[in-house]
């Protein structure tokens with residue numbers, strides 16, 4: 001039977017224990033994740049072992065040196081399996097194995113970031129590891145990778161049990177088992193969900209009745225849009241290390257969300273020629289972002305809005321002035337602007353379409369992704385759009401779980417151990 005391993009990649013031990021209790025019935029192995037070990041040390045392994053006597057406890061040390069010492073520490077603290085890095089020197093791996101044999105635990109070698117995972121897997125088997133873990137780490141997952149292709153190759157080459165990890169969802173977990181994985185490791189998609197128990201049940205079912213599910217990937221832009229529709233501008237800001245929104249630009253209609261790639265416009269205060277021409281340039285689902293040299297006269301109004309709607313444009317962001325807002329409200333179209341005035345300017349045709357602009361302190365290039373909601377407007381550089389969307393989704397998942405814990409009666413400071421994590425002065 002395939003085994004399910006929950007990876008507790010948190011920094012707070014209390015929360016980790018609570019989540020582990022919620023899912024214990026449905027998982028076989030409980031992993032003390034690397035962040036938890038770094039935050040709480042061997043105490044985290046000890047607490048897990050004492051709390052979950054019927055489970056195998058995995059210490060995800062990601063050891064790269066001093067294999068014997070780190071394995072000894074873990075084994076003495078109650079770990080049944082210790083994860084070391086396949087990238088380690090053979091001598092570290094051999095020492096880790098010797099220590100594991102002496103202190104009574106097993107070694108799982110993690111292929112994360114190894115340049116030749118299949119060759120290394122064969123060597124690791126020769127060296128005597130007990131498990132091999134085909135793993136795509138969290139940062140690399142954010143670039144769109146998963147472990148499936150490497151898993152397919154590794155399972156054909158080794159006979160030790162193979163584990164698999166790397167942002168697995170229910171379908172991928174099922175597929176991995178049908179490909180030959182014996183341990184499925186799941187972190188985020190159990191631990192960071194609103195209801196870890198329900199999620200664990202879904203994974204349990206999926207791996208117990210594993211099928212070769214076909215994983216169909218959408219186009220990159222479709223995936224980005226789909227993810228951004230699920231998150232908020234605060235989630236995106238957090239994912240970008242608390243990056244700033246375009247300053248001073250807010251929605252004309254509250255409760256509207258805009259997601260799409262930018263068509264940029266530079267124009268003069270009140271000169272509405274280029275903004276209106278940009279409607280002809282923009283494609284359905286795109287967002288027109290206008291930088292005006294000033295905001296004393298409007299460059300946008302009702303008629304432009306109607307024209308925009310005909311083309312299926314997702315929204316308009318104006319670092320300048322708009323008018324006809326009563327009509328725009330009736331049309332229910334998302335326009336974000338710096339200022340509302342009644343007077344328009346003349347269509348003189350100064351400026352350019354699809355050039356680099358700077359709006360409210362933030363650079364916007366054609367093709368950058370825009371996400372706008374009641375909190376403001378965030379710009380995501382095109383090159384990092386997929387990664388940032390994925391990271392924003394992780395932020396959201398983390399908040400979903402914390403929200404559920406607040407609903408359970410705890411304070412935010414208590415949940416995230418705020419006092420402990422204040423910067424030491």
Ligand SMILES: O=C(CO)[C@H](O)[C@H](O)COP(=O)(O)O
Pocket residue numbers: 007008009033034060135136137138165166167168185186187188189
């Ligand atoms: O070791 C890890 C990260 O280095 C994680 O524990 C592992 O990737 C499983 O978590 P997720 O399902 O979120 O990828």
